Amino acid sequence: MKVISTNLGRPTPIFWNGQETTTGIFKYPVDQAITLETESVANDTISDRRVHGGVHKACYLFAAEQYPYWKAKYPNLDWDWGMFGENLTVEGLDESKLVIGDVYRLGGALVRISQPREPCFKLGIRFDDQNILKEFIDHGHPGTYVQVLEVGEVKVGDTLELVEPSTNKLTTQEFYKLLFTRKKDPKLLQLALENDALPERKRDKLKRFLK
Numbered sequence: 001m002k003v004i005s006t007n008l009g010r011p012t013p014i015f016w017n018g019q020e021t022t023t024g025i026f027k028y029p030v031d032q033a034i035t036l037e038t039e040s041v042a043n044d045t046i047s048d049r050r051v052h053g054g055v056h057k058a059c060y061l062f063a064a065e066q067y068p069y070w071k072a073k074y075p076n077l078d079w080d081w082g083m084f085g086e087n088l089t090v091e092g093l094d095e096s097k098l099v100i101g102d103v104y105r106l107g108g109a110l111v112r113i114s115q116p117r118e119p120c121f122k123l124g125i126r127f128d129d130q131n132i133l134k135e136f137i138d139h140g141h142p143g144t145y146v147q148v149l150e151v152g153e154v155k156v157g158d159t160l161e162l163v164e165p166s167t168n169k170l171t172t173q174e175f176y177k178l179l180f181t182r183k184k185d186p187k188l189l190q191l192a193l194e195n196d197a198l199p200e201r202k203r204d205k206l207k208r209f210l211k
Contacts, residue, residue, distance in 0.1 A: 057115070
């Protein structure tokens with residue numbers, strides 16, 4: 001896996017449900033390295049820290065290979081890397097192989113795969129169509145957030161090198177499907193509950209599905 005774009009956003013005013021707010025989802029490529037910090041990316045915008053940023057959502061990665069699919073569905077948008085609000089556009093990122101809890105060396109940073117991205121209305125605002133939320137869920141390629149274990153810089157051309165595989169083999173894609181499927185697979189549910197790389201709050205919500 002290789003970084004092909006580093007992306008940052010500035011506060012962008014938006015209107016939602018009759019109220020003005022701001023968003024950092026409008027990210028665009030920058031021509032320098034970005035610094036991954038413990039709860040965010042330096043010089044990036046996080047407008048609502050209740051749902052973005054923090055230890056388990058410090059940096060968001062999205063696969064370059066998914067862009068052609070979405071470009072075909074939304075051909076009239078002004079396309080560039082960062083369209084999905086990702087800080088790092090990564091070539092070769094495959095959610096069906098990314099295991100939650102795996103630790104990677106990423107440029108000068110050390111990161112751990114933490115959880116998939118769950119879309120909110122701000123993705124719909126970026127695409128000027130709230131229908132993308134369901135489409136994004138159904139498509140099953142959400143990208144991934146990472147936890148930053150060692151602060152460091154990441155630049156275009158840096159690679160993700162696996163340094164510590166997780167013993168819990170729940171993939172990002174499996175967990176993503178588990179979140180949005182009514183009938184929970186008991187094996188995947190148990191893996192999620194036992195995976196300490198996932199936020200405790202998220203695991204607690206899944207406990208109600210235990211029989």
